[in-house]
Amino acid sequence: MTAGEMSAPPAPAARAPGAQERARRVTSRRLVDLLGHAYIWFVLIVFVLPFLTLLAYSFTGPGGTYAIQNFQYVLGSFGENLWWSFRVAGLTLVINLLVALPAAYAIVRYPFPGKRLLFSALTLPLYVPGAVIGISLVLVYNFTYHLTTSVWGLVLAMAVGTFPLMLTPIVVALKDLPIVFEEAAACLGATRWQTFWRIVFPLIGPGVSAGLMLSFIIVFNEYLVTLFVHPPEITTAPLRVFNLVRTAGLAPTTAALAVTMQLISFGAVLLFFRVFGTRYLKGTYLI
Amino acid sequence: MSTVRLSQLSKHYGQTVAVHELDLEVADGELLTLLGPSGCGKTTTLRMIAGLVEPSGGRIEFDDQDVTWLPPRARNIGFVFQSPALFPHLSVARNIAFGLSVKGAKQAAIDARVEEMLALVGLTGYGARMPSQLSGGQQQRVALARVLATDPRVLLFDEPLSALDRNLRDTLKYSILELQRRTGKTAIYVTHDQSEAFAISDRIVVMNAGRAEQIGTQTDIYLQPRTPFVAEFIGSNNGLPGTVSGVEGSGEDARTIVSSGGMLLRSRSRVPAAIGDKVVAYLRPEDVVVLQDGEGSAFENVIEGTIERVIFEGPTAQLRVDIGGRELRADISGGRRLLFAKGQGRVRLGFNELTLIAAPSDSPAGVDGDGEQEAAPTA
Numbered sequence: 001m002t003a004g005e006m007s008a009p010p011a012p013a014a015r016a017p018g019a020q021e022r023a024r025r026v027t028s029r030r031l032v033d034l035l036g037h038a039y040i041w042f043v044l045i046v047f048v049l050p051f052l053t054l055l056a057y058s059f060t061g062p063g064g065t066y067a068i069q070n071f072q073y074v075l076g077s078f079g080e081n082l083w084w085s086f087r088v089a090g091l092t093l094v095i096n097l098l099v100a101l102p103a104a105y106a107i108v109r110y111p112f113p114g115k116r117l118l119f120s121a122l123t124l125p126l127y128v129p130g131a132v133i134g135i136s137l138v139l140v141y142n143f144t145y146h147l148t149t150s151v152w153g154l155v156l157a158m159a160v161g162t163f164p165l166m167l168t169p170i171v172v173a174l175k176d177l178p179i180v181f182e183e184a185a186a187c188l189g190a191t192r193w194q195t196f197w198r199i200v201f202p203l204i205g206p207g208v209s210a211g212l213m214l215s216f217i218i219v220f221n222e223y224l225v226t227l228f229v230h231p232p233e234i235t236t237a238p239l240r241v242f243n244l245v246r247t248a249g250l251a252p253t254t255a256a257l258a259v260t261m262q263l264i265s266f267g268a269v270l271l272f273f274r275v276f277g278t279r280y281l282k283g284t285y286l287i
Numbered sequence: 288m289s290t291v292r293l294s295q296l297s298k299h300y301g302q303t304v305a306v307h308e309l310d311l312e313v314a315d316g317e318l319l320t321l322l323g324p325s326g327c328g329k330t331t332t333l334r335m336i337a338g339l340v341e342p343s344g345g346r347i348e349f350d351d352q353d354v355t356w357l358p359p360r361a362r363n364i365g366f367v368f369q370s371p372a373l374f375p376h377l378s379v380a381r382n383i384a385f386g387l388s389v390k391g392a393k394q395a396a397i398d399a400r401v402e403e404m405l406a407l408v409g410l411t412g413y414g415a416r417m418p419s420q421l422s423g424g425q426q427q428r429v430a431l432a433r434v435l436a437t438d439p440r441v442l443l444f445d446e447p448l449s450a451l452d453r454n455l456r457d458t459l460k461y462s463i464l465e466l467q468r469r470t471g472k473t474a475i476y477v478t479h480d481q482s483e484a485f486a487i488s489d490r491i492v493v494m495n496a497g498r499a500e501q502i503g504t505q506t507d508i509y510l511q512p513r514t515p516f517v518a519e520f521i522g523s524n525n526g527l528p529g530t531v532s533g534v535e536g537s538g539e540d541a542r543t544i545v546s547s548g549g550m551l552l553r554s555r556s557r558v559p560a561a562i563g564d565k566v567v568a569y570l571r572p573e574d575v576v577v578l579q580d581g582e583g584s585a586f587e588n589v590i591e592g593t594i595e596r597v598i599f600e601g602p603t604a605q606l607r608v609d610i611g612g613r614e615l616r617a618d619i620s621g622g623r624r625l626l627f628a629k630g631q632g633r634v635r636l637g638f639n640e641l642t643l644i645a646a647p648s649d650s651p652a653g654v655d656g657d658g659e660q661e662a663a664p665t666a
Contacts, residue, residue: 180372183339186359187366188386188437198389202376 051262058255070256078257081237085261088151088236089219092158096166096215097208099159104170105196109179119171123164133161134228141229150231157229158219165218166211173207174200213272217265237261289349289440289473290315291336296345298331298497305331307497308345318467318474320484323494324520329477332494333443336475337366349440365434365472367447371426373418379405379429380414386437404432407466424455431466442467442474448483456480460487481521485509493517515644518569525575525615527552527568528646531560542587543643548611553587554641565646570638575617577606578635579626586637594634599624608634 061067074082106112107119125133137157181203185195201208223238230239237257244254291313298306306328313319321329334340336347338359347355354362373382381388383404384397392400405411408428418426427447434442444463448456464487467474478484484491485505493500493508493516501508501517512518519526529547536542542553543560545568552568560566578589592608592615599605604624606617617636 178370178372180368180370181374183359184366184368184372184374185385185389186339187337187364188389188433189360189363190385190389191360194389198385199374203374 054255054262055259057250058252058259060252060255067252070253071260073253074256074260078237078240078260081235081240081257082260082264084234085220085237088154088158088234089216091151091155092162092219093166093212093215095155095159096163097212100163100166100170100211101201101208104167104174105200107171108174122167125161126164130161130222130224131228133157134225137225137229151234154226154230154234154236157225158222161222161225162215162218165214169207169210169214170204171207173204173210177203209272209275213268216268220265220268221261291441291473291475292346292348293332293336294346294348296332296335296347297343298328298335298340299343304497306335306342309497309499311492311499311502313473313475314489315473316471317489318464318476318487320476320478320488320491321494322478322481322484322491324479327494328497329479329494330445333445333475333477336441337364337443338362339366363437363440365437365439365442367427367430367434367442367444369446369449371418371423371430373426373429373433375418377418378414379410379416379418379421382418382429383414383433383436385433390437400436404436407435407469408432408462423451424459427451427459428462431463435466435470435472439472442472444474444476444478446478449478449480456483463487493520495520510642512569512642512644515567515569515646518567518642518644523572523616523618525570525572527570527613527615529566529568531562531564531566531643533562545641545643548613550590550611552641554643555639556641556643560643560645566643567646569642569644570615571640572605572616572618573603573620574638574640575615576637577617577619577623577626578637582635582637587639588641589635589637591633591635594632606634608636610636 058070059066059068061069103122107115134157137153137160141153177200181199182195185199186192190198221238223236223242226236226239227242230236235243238261241254241258241261244251244257248254291311293309293311296306296309296311297304309328309332311319321332323329331340335342338354338357338361342355345355346353349362359366373379374385377385380401383401387397387400401414402411405414408431410425410428410432413421413425413429418429421429430447447463448459451459460483463476467487476484476487488505490502490504491508492502495516501513503511508517508521512521515526518524527545527547529545529552531543532546532551533544534541535544535553541555543556545552545554545566547568554568576586578586590610592610594606595609595614596607597604598607603618603620606619608615608617615636
């Protein structure tokens, strides 16, 4: 505060330097804004550019022309690979859910010794490299279960690898759910089964859906463990992309398949937020 | 319609005793309140009656059926929790319908019952709303409708009003009482709020440290507390420890003389006490009369003291009087309180109602008051 500013009604002459001051401040603030926006766009481009490049490449015809035909392969020759990916992902989700729901309930609601240790052990696959899981499973399947020739071998491998992604959001959701709802249901005459399906399951919906989405995206795009344990007659879409790139280099048709896979994953995320993001409870446990 | 009987009901958590061999009988249609400070075992008792907590020992009977080991769903109870605990994903109507629908009632019967219950709690037309669209008081009324819909044998309330603001508490406690009266259900109500307990109960169980200290009506526990805990927990009280020094007169006119801090206090309390017994003489602040000059002949006890502090509370003024090194609280109301609004100096205090309770070190279980022991009269 200067002495001039303290004197009562400010004369026009006194206001002029203040206005200049304001203008200068606005300019520096705008500069900060511009830099901030530039940074955001830069990050966006870094993240999105690979996808855009791939998208552009997938439309490249022979001799650099524009070609939609690449995507015919997706429905034709690659269709079976996508279909396998869907089947493996679907079966994995079912198994994950059937195991994770009771497991999460037991972990959250019942006291038992070694609970934390068990939970840590169950989330172990998250920290183990895919190749290590692959080798271990090859050993186990070959020498113990003889599962290498069945789709179930692949599905179980996926389930083991993504189970923590299903379990953790459900555990978090259950921990957030006050037990009083279950007590109220029990006092109103509901069996445990009724209480679970009519009260608990809908209320942990955001956790379940987060688990489903995470597992789906990982399984749908997984190729490393698949490489180890897939039966010869089953090739999932990501494995096909990998094989094609390895043997024939990156062809525009392969790019088309990759783009399709991306769109499916992106669609799953959109569907997730549309269906579960606003239902019952606002938001999700992920975001 | 049901009676509830608890026999020797106990709950231990490791070494901690939450409830100790509680015996209790609730009559058909009665509203009984478990009143006590937090941690006294009142909620644990209620949750054992509901089947939400397994007892460590004892029996719980509804009518003559032993329900001690039945799960909550088989007991046909209505439990109103501290929070309304409405299922947030179900509409008001489906919340109320829940108890009937899990038992497989027909949809038409459920719909009729839901309408009936909404009307009962004054929320007709709210069926389609979601719980989050209701106020706290409305939610608790829906919770009431939800438990009443299943026509339970016993209603159990676990501090149902403690989460609401004060005005709402005052109106809702009478709504609960009115609903209980209209439906004629046996009810057990847990609270730590004395005014709530006094307003709605038929009988009150004062609980402390897992035991029932005293069971009785409002007047019983306020005017004739049996243990120091009850005397001190219910309302305000002055406790004057002393020793029985004699008995005067006989029959209705008998007075026990207690020597306390150099004073001799006369009490009508019919406590069996021998000379030399340690007792605490309890005196309610509102029973103390501040005497003006020339008054005093109407009181059995008149003592002098120095005013230390006056707290003017509006309807009453609270006087803290130093009587020989101890502080006595006197609440004065009416015009007389204005005389002492900023009073200082010496006052004379008169009082008759002195309740004698055996000092806790002598008999921790309290005094029963059955029969009178005669002690030799002394001056």
